[in-house]
Structure formats: C-alpha cells, structure tokens
Amino acid sequence: MALAPSDSESLEWSLPVPSVQELAIQKLDKVPLRYVRDDLDQITPSNPSLRVPLIDMNKLANPESHEKELQKLHFACQEWGVFQIINHGVFDESLSKMRQQVQEFFDLPLQEKKRWAQKPGSLEGYGQAFVTSEEQKLEWNDMIFLKTLPLQDRSLNFWPENPQEFRKTLETYSEDMRNVAVSIVRFITMGLGLEAQKFCDTFKEGTYEIRMNCYPPCPEPERVIGLNPHADISGITLLLECGDTPGLQVLKDEHWVNVEPVNGAIVVNLGHIMEIISNGKYKAPDHRAVVNNSKQRMSIVTFCYPNPSADIGPAEKLIKSGSPPVYKTLTNAEYFHSFFNRKLEVSFIDSLKISLS
Numbered sequence: 001m002a003l004a005p006s007d008s009e010s011l012e013w014s015l016p017v018p019s020v021q022e023l024a025i026q027k028l029d030k031v032p033l034r035y036v037r038d039d040l041d042q043i044t045p046s047n048p049s050l051r052v053p054l055i056d057m058n059k060l061a062n063p064e065s066h067e068k069e070l071q072k073l074h075f076a077c078q079e080w081g082v083f084q085i086i087n088h089g090v091f092d093e094s095l096s097k098m099r100q101q102v103q104e105f106f107d108l109p110l111q112e113k114k115r116w117a118q119k120p121g122s123l124e125g126y127g128q129a130f131v132t133s134e135e136q137k138l139e140w141n142d143m144i145f146l147k148t149l150p151l152q153d154r155s156l157n158f159w160p161e162n163p164q165e166f167r168k169t170l171e172t173y174s175e176d177m178r179n180v181a182v183s184i185v186r187f188i189t190m191g192l193g194l195e196a197q198k199f200c201d202t203f204k205e206g207t208y209e210i211r212m213n214c215y216p217p218c219p220e221p222e223r224v225i226g227l228n229p230h231a232d233i234s235g236i237t238l239l240l241e242c243g244d245t246p247g248l249q250v251l252k253d254e255h256w257v258n259v260e261p262v263n264g265a266i267v268v269n270l271g272h273i274m275e276i277i278s279n280g281k282y283k284a285p286d287h288r289a290v291v292n293n294s295k296q297r298m299s300i301v302t303f304c305y306p307n308p309s310a311d312i313g314p315a316e317k318l319i320k321s322g323s324p325p326v327y328k329t330l331t332n333a334e335y336f337h338s339f340f341n342r343k344l345e346v347s348f349i350d351s352l353k354i355s356l357s
C-alpha cells in the first residue's frame, strides 16, 4: 500500500499500479476487471473518412503561400483544435533516434524500468498518472513522465540511464520540440490577430514536459481504454507517433475521429491555456487513446507551457475589441493549483470561466 501524500486533497500523485506490458505478455483471454470499461463509447469511429487538417509549415513561412495556409491553420484551430504539421524543421534522424530510445526503454525488463519508478508524491518517473484509489478503473498503458525544460526543472533521478543514449537523446529532442512549439505558436497567435512575437518569447522561456506512452496489445480492445478522454492543460501539445499503428482519437462534433499517423508529421493539439488566451475562440479538444489486439503502439507527447512568470488569461487585444473576457486571469501557480485541486465532477475549464451571475 502506498503512502497517501500529506495533502490528501491534491491530485498531484499516483498509486503504483501493475505494468500493462507484463499483463499483455501473459496472453490472457480476458482483461482483468479493473480495466473493463464497458461504460465508454465504442472505439470504432462513426465517421472513418474524416481526417484532421494537415498544415505545411513551409507554406506558412513562404510569403507566396502564407496567407492561404494561415487561413487553413485558423480554421483547423477553430473547428478542430488539432492538426498535423509537416516540414516542421526537425530532422528525421532526431525523431527516429528518440523513437528508438523509447522503444528500447519499454523493451527493458520490468525490474530495470522500475529503477526510474515514480515515488509517492510525484508524477515524474515510470508508472501511471492520476490513480488515487484502489477501486479506480485503470487505463491500458504504461508511461514515463519527465519534466525536460528549463534545465533547472529536471529531476535526473527519474531520467533513465538505460538505454545508454536515452538522456542525451531526450535532451536534444526536448530542445527540438521547444523550437517547434515556438514556431507554431507564432502562426497560431498570428491567426488570432495577436502580437505573435510576445507569445513566441513566452514559449521560448516556457516549461516543457514529456510523457512517453506504451500501449501494449490487448485481448479485448473493445472493453478497455488506452487513455481516458481528456483535454490537455498545456498551451499546446506535440505528439509524435512511433509507428503507423493508429490509436489517438479526437472528439469532433461529438464524434470520435481517428488521427491517422502521417509519416514524418507531428500532431499538434491545443491545450486549455491556448483556449484561455484565445478567449474561447479556439478550443482544447477532448481526445483519448484506444488500443488494438495485435500491435503495441507508442507515442511521445510533449506538453508545452508558456513562461511560468506570466499570467494565464485572455489576450488583452481580444478583450479590448468588444468581447468581454470569458475566462479569469490567473497566475501560473493559481492555474496549476486549480487543476491539481479540481473537483472531478466539474469540468476544469468551466471552473475557470467568469460566472455571469
């Protein structure tokens, strides 16, 4: 039994849970009851032909095609909150090296991975997020979660030293992701008609966290969930697929849509902070991960946040022009405190709205 953290109200901790990879190699016919989620929607999307928008960053940068591609991005942010980007400027080699290291890490024996296991009271490390009761239903995934930038936020005791190149590769990868975040934030905020440079700067000085997910094959994929439906609390999130096995789904007009892996692309989804900055013009989409019965899937997810010394609130320019602020302005500390102390029965983003009464 794990020790409960001293602040029993806070959700910033997790109980230890069994490794799903270890369950998967037992070749069970049925999943254990703790994973059965017959309460959730079907995993097959109702509209399989819908595709999330694809944005070409070369076209955004090129004056000849800029205007048209920016329109496309604006539409993607308004209607979807998620899109894939190509020509993002990160070398294929850096992406494949990162994928390789993550694969090698999850391939290690359980005892070895446990050297970097989460400790009570912290979400960083190898384990599972947000498991706060022995009765709670579990997700069909294993993960390792690390704070990567700025440097002083790193807790190296959770950073695997096996495989050997893991730390070095993750360091490079986190810088690559910061560069991608800064460039895409420039265009996202341009699409909103804001001072793009200011937002680039705040993401340059932002904080970055990386969650590496492993979704093993499952004997009853229809009855479990890889990752519960949620929206991210980040500014934006950058997701790298490790192969061509689909699993990520996004909610669009009340239907779950598959995000099909595109070779070399990075999936971008907006988080609640961007929703707040845009004063609700852009929405952080609900998304989830589903699993299948034959193939393991892995994803590498970077949560990108603005500079923690800046307040989180609707962009001034958007509220000056006539529309009143929909969301409260909070300090960074208040924002995270609200999240980790949220009531699970109310939507987090709704709790940040200015009440009209």
Ligand code: OGA
Residues within 6 Å of the ligand: 211, 213, 227, 232, 247, 248, 249, 287, 288, 289, 299, 301
């Ligand atoms: C996440 C997430 C989806 C995936 O880690 O926040 O949404 O497909 N992951 O791994």
Ligand code: NI
Residues within 6 Å of the ligand: 230, 231, 232, 237, 287
């Ligand atoms: Ni997510």
